[in-house]
Amino acid sequence: MLARTLLAALPVLLIFGPLLPGLYWALTPALDTSVWQALWLDAQWPQALRATLISSVLSTVLACGMAAVLATLHYPGPVWLALQRRLPLLLSVPHAAFAVGLFFLIAPSGWLARLVAQGLHWTSPPDWVTVQDPYALSLALALAIKESWFLLWVLAAVLGEQAVSRQMVMGRSLGYSRTQTWALILWPQLLPRLVWPVMAVFAYGLSVVDMAIILGPGTPPTLAVLVWRWLTDPDPAFQARGSAASMVLLAVLLGCVLAARGLWWLAMRQRPYPNGQRKPATGLAWRHLHTPLYLTGYAVVAMLLLWSVAQAWFFPALWPDAVSLASWQQADWTPFWTTLWLALVASGLCLPAVLVWLEWGPQRLNALLYLPLIVPALPLVAGQYASLLHLHLDGTAVALVWSHLLWVLPYMVLTLIGPYRAFDGRLMTSARALGYSPWHACLSVKWPCLLRPMLATLAVGFAVSVAQYLPTLFAGGGRFVTVTTEAVALSAGGNRRVLAVQALLQIALPMAAFGLAAAAAYGLGRHRKGLR
Known part of the structure; x- marks a missing residue:
């Protein structure tokens, strides 16, 4: 059991561990009073x-x-x-x-x-x-x-x-x-x-x-x-x-x-304590807010x-006055392919980490995983960048993928934790009673039954990676351009057509991920009523 817990914690430690010294290196200069005086002035x-x-x-x-x-x-x-x-x-x-x-x-x-x-x-x-x-x-x-x-x-x-x-x-x-x-x-x-x-x-x-x-x-x-x-x-x-x-x-x-x-x-x-009075419905003027x-x-x-x-x-x-596909024909597709492989790698690495964490990880520490979602991103990105500088990894593909994992992992845990907790534990008890090991029971029973939420979780992680802006700028060191960084950079220019193309490419990637996840879930569960 201890070995499985350590295995579940290892990916989380690899993602969050280097961030701690990075935060120290990044925020230590702010302890100087002269820095604060310059900020106030x-x-x-x-x-x-x-x-x-x-x-x-x-x-x-x-x-x-x-x-x-x-x-x-x-x-x-x-x-x-x-x-x-x-x-x-x-x-x-x-x-x-x-x-x-x-x-x-x-x-x-x-x-x-x-x-x-x-x-x-x-x-x-x-x-x-x-x-x-x-x-x-x-x-x-x-x-x-x-x-x-x-x-x-x-x-x-x-x-x-x-x-x-x-x-x-x-x-x-x-x-x-x-x-x-x-x-x-x-x-x-x-x-x-x-x-x-x-x-x-x-x-x-x-x-x-x-x-x-x-x-x-x-x-x-x-x-x-x-x-x-x-x-x-x-x-x-x-x-x-x-x-x-x-x-x-x-x-x-x-x-x-x-x-x-x-x-x-x-x-x-x-x-006030409820007085038991029944009152007619209110707020009808907002019924069409949707x-x-x-x-x-x-x-x-x-x-x-x-x-x-x-x-x-x-x-x-x-x-x-006229329409043309010239902007699409002349579009730079390099950011699209960079975003595609980056999101695939980040979400693909996080899915097994999420599964083993939810199965054997200490669930009382889930709140720590959610910290990147409830803390302003800039201090975290600065800490990541400081760690990468000390490790001489800034501007590399490894650094870029690692920087995205800090946000992809919490969102994927948040998406999958509900279906995972709602899973009927009696199925796993029956599998263990039939002689299946914990790993074999998960691979043969639990995870196949959770295939649909797992595919949805994978699509969510993919979409989160596509949308990352600050981690790409800092960890990528300007050497990697994604559709998100390209769209923001083009927003300062005057060519709205090129900007619209990159923004649409940014939308197309998550939509394709959700569409493929839904199609795969339907296809794999077509003859299995419990997986629909």
Whole structure:
């Protein structure tokens, strides 16, 4: 048993172990008081922090609100089932590609402005600041829409449990409205279970760089972009300032979490005892909130498709004057193939590590695996880079793959842990009673029965690797270009057609992974009812 536990822990140690000294090397320069003085005196610092707080807090609140409203109004029901079916398609759109498509949609020269121009007879784009505004409101909007899909996916997994469904039926049978049942019974139980996903959403908003470059303010940028620029500066003084600012991001995360914890405690203390009154359903005005969420996702992809084939498209024309495949024929496919092999290797290495961890690893340490999801990414990336520099591995393929594993592994564990715990243990008991060894029982019984969730987990890991931006920049040392780094780099230029092609390639890879996983699960379980 000890040998199997050590075997399960070995991959995790190889992924997380080198990070610890790297964090020490990366953050030690920030312990100098002169570094902090230089940080406080930097002219960009206050506005960057303000934009970061606005975008991260506002996006988290909006995402939680939209997910909560949709669940309250539509679970259980046909709209909720339809939403669940569409979520994989929406979630497969990477953050950078979504930001590019939203930019094409809401920019002063975007499609929505062109639509308004048809009625107001504009001949030039309006003087509006709808993207890259100083308060990062457009960035907050993009994050809120994108992360609401993630929270809905988490809610769908939680609401799929039989106990929650029975409680909803019981509450409705006692005469309580759907809204009352949620407020009195379901939300008090579900909210504590959603702490980790909401923390992950907030931490991502604090440290997002790719979306902030595309939609966020320019000068000064958000704090995450400013930290990224300082950490990549050749001047050691600026690198130390970036380390100090990374610690500020951690402090902001901790402060906001403690504040939210305090507000939750106050809300529970002041929560009135149910008086038994039945009230009619409320919030009917928000019943169609899911429609704009769907349409936004579809419109983003449509904008990318239009721009990728547009030959001439001047304002205020609603549609391109001519279409051509020249942008696709002249596209650089090197980032696509680099992203493909990198995502395949990263997800392929993580799947066996996840299986042995969930089978024999110490499950009480799962919270440690989730730390990369709930901690701002910049300090972790800086720690990875410091370790690679000391090991002389920066700019190598091994370093690039290892840098991605730190985020791919937690997401794959999070995806597979539910089906793994729901597996009927009596099947393994029967296999062991028939003389099967633990390894043989897993290979012959348990893992084949979990084939469908394993394929879905593999697709999730693939999509997470495709979307990685900061690890690719730091660990790759500029020698490896993926569709994500290429799309963000092109967003600063003026050729929207080339940018749209790279963004669509970034979307195509995760969609293909989810499609192949679904097709493989169907094909392998076609004649096996239990695997469908």
